[in-house]
Amino acid sequence: MEDIVSLCKRRGFIFPGSDVYGGFAGTWDFGPLGVTLKKKIMDEWWNYFVENRDDIYGIDAAILMNPRTWEASGHTATFADPLVECKECKSRFRADKIADGISESVTTEEFLETHTKCPVCGKENWGPIRKFNMMFSTHVGAILPDDDAELAAKSIAYLRPETAQGIFTNYKNVVDTIYPDIPFGLAQQGKAFRNEISPRDFILRDRECSQMEIEYFVRPDNWEAEFEKIYKECDNFLETRMGLKLSDINHLEVAPEDRAHYSKRTVDFMFNYPNGEEELMGLAYRTDFDLQNIARESGKSMDYRDKMTGETFVPHVIEPSIGVERLFLAVISSAYTEDEVNGEKRVVLKLSENLAPYKFCVSPLLKNKPELVAKAKEVYDKLRAKYGNVTWDDSGNIGKRYRKQDEIGTPKCVVIDFDTLEDNTVTIRDRDTTEQVRVLIDEL
Numbered sequence: 142m143e144d145i146v147s148l149c150k151r152r153g154f155i156f157p158g159s160d161v162y163g164g165f166a167g168t169w170d171f172g173p174l175g176v177t178l179k180k181k182i183m184d185e186w187w188n189y190f191v192e193n194r195d196d197i198y199g200i201d202a203a204i205l206m207n208p209r210t211w212e213a214s215g216h217t218a219t220f221a222d223p224l225v226e227c228k229e230c231k232s233r234f235r236a237d238k239i240a241d242g243i244s245e246s247v248t249t250e251e252f253l254e255t256h257t258k259c260p261v262c263g264k265e266n267w268g269p270i271r272k273f274n275m276m277f278s279t280h281v282g283a284i285l286p287d288d289d290a291e292l293a294a295k296s297i298a299y300l301r302p303e304t305a306q307g308i309f310t311n312y313k314n315v316v317d318t319i320y321p322d323i324p325f326g327l328a329q330q331g332k333a334f335r336n337e338i339s340p341r342d343f344i345l346r347d348r349e350c351s352q353m354e355i356e357y358f359v360r361p362d363n364w365e366a367e368f369e370k371i372y373k374e375c376d377n378f379l380e381t382r383m384g385l386k387l388s389d390i391n392h393l394e395v396a397p398e399d400r401a402h403y404s405k406r407t408v409d410f411m412f413n414y415p416n417g418e419e420e421l422m423g424l425a426y427r428t429d430f431d432l433q434n435i436a437r438e439s440g441k442s443m444d445y446r447d448k449m450t451g452e453t454f455v456p457h458v459i460e461p462s463i464g465v466e467r468l469f470l471a472v473i474s475s476a477y478t479e480d481e482v483n484g485e486k487r488v489v490l491k492l493s494e495n496l497a498p499y500k501f502c503v504s505p506l507l508k509n510k511p512e513l514v515a516k517a518k519e520v521y522d523k524l525r526a527k528y529g530n531v532t533w534d535d536s537g538n539i540g541k542r543y544r545k546q547d548e549i550g551t552p553k554c555v556v557i558d559f560d561t562l563e564d565n566t567v568t569i570r571d572r573d574t575t576e577q578v579r580v581l582i583d584e585l
């Protein structure tokens with residue numbers, strides 16, 4: 142993991158958030174290479190699940206939502222972690238993360254019985270477990286510091302802790318405007334915020350993240366077959382679009398006692414990260430739990446009317462949900478490879494071509510020969526017009542350029558040398574095999 146964090150910073154993929162001020166816990170910033178890779182990951186998902194299908198539509202809801210959303214969804218009451226404070230050093234922890242064999246619903250007694258020592262000071266002197274709500278709150282409207290508490294309380298809103306509710310709250314509008322045939326899905330990508338007690342594990346547990354979620358609305362009697370179909374699609378997406386090996390993913394059927402009370406089936410896709418197995422994505426059957434909550438809270442019908450039979454019912458929902466940062470780290474850590482070339486250690490990111498930030502790197506063999514630079518520029522312009530993401534590199538010697546392009550995952554390096562001026566051929570060097578071939582510029 143340290144090697145990957147170091148590569149991410151060294152090559153401009155990911156920087157600590159607010160780095161210049163010493164950072165800001167649980168936040169990360171994507172640099173020039175990172176934002177390109179992140180965007181490609183998100184675009185591939187959108188293309189796979191929305192653009193390439195007739196039954197899934199996109200939406201983009203606001204981050205700030207009416208606080209009744211979180212009353213209805215249960216987040217105000219239950220989106221909380223067990224917080225425990227060390228009375229000796231005042232450090233605060235998530236109880237279930239520092240003690241073995243206990244769950245999120247651990248009681249103070251259960252926690253004390255584990256005889257856990259404080260990870261900071263090593264003592265064992267704990268306060269009671271308190272429930273800590275992880276939603277970030279803010280004030281909406283013109284609220285001043287000297288306004289009374291009642292006025293301030295009325296203005297509280299939350300940064301959304303998940304994108305899903307932005308989909309559920311738009312279900313009715315979509316059904317009433319585009320009349321989709323069931324089954325149909327609504328997809329959304331966007332930011333979500335969780336005030337993690339102790340953010341850690343690089344971008345795996347951060348306070349601000351991007352999610353990609355689909356709520357797939359189905360007939361209640363047909364959920365099992367639809368679940369299986371989406372399950373296969375998720376695997377296929379991870380394998381063919383993200384270049385992940387299914388052998389690195391452990392499909393964990395969540396046991397009934399560990400599932401959300403409304404869910405009849407949940408599969409956690411656990412990925413083999415460098416720091417151990419962690420959740421990459423989740424696939425959950427949510428029944429009609431969310432739509433029924435909204436119907437109750439809003440007083441509006443969430444019925445779907447079948448166009449053929451005239452039958453009305455509240456659809457059930459299957460939800461594939463994935464965190465972009467988690468997927469980003471899975472992609473980069475499975476691409477991260479160390480090997481040896483001519484007796485020299487090399488780091489190479491074997492990203493699939495659809496994800497690599499740059500498809501080609503073009504460079505003149507020598508920087509100080511104007512005729513080589515001019516010819517290389519011509520090739521560069523041509524490739525960029527055709528493929529988009531192409532980079533230029535004339536720094537250092539050719540060996541150093543290759544090392545750098547290997548580390549950022551550029552599949553092909555194109556080098557213009559003196560032979561190019563004679564016969565219009567260039568050298569193409571392959572990232573993975575390091576083999577070089579000569580081809581005509583017109584055949585690039």
Ligand SMILES: [Zn+2]
Pocket residue numbers: 227228229230231232259260261262263264
């Ligand atoms: Zn302590």
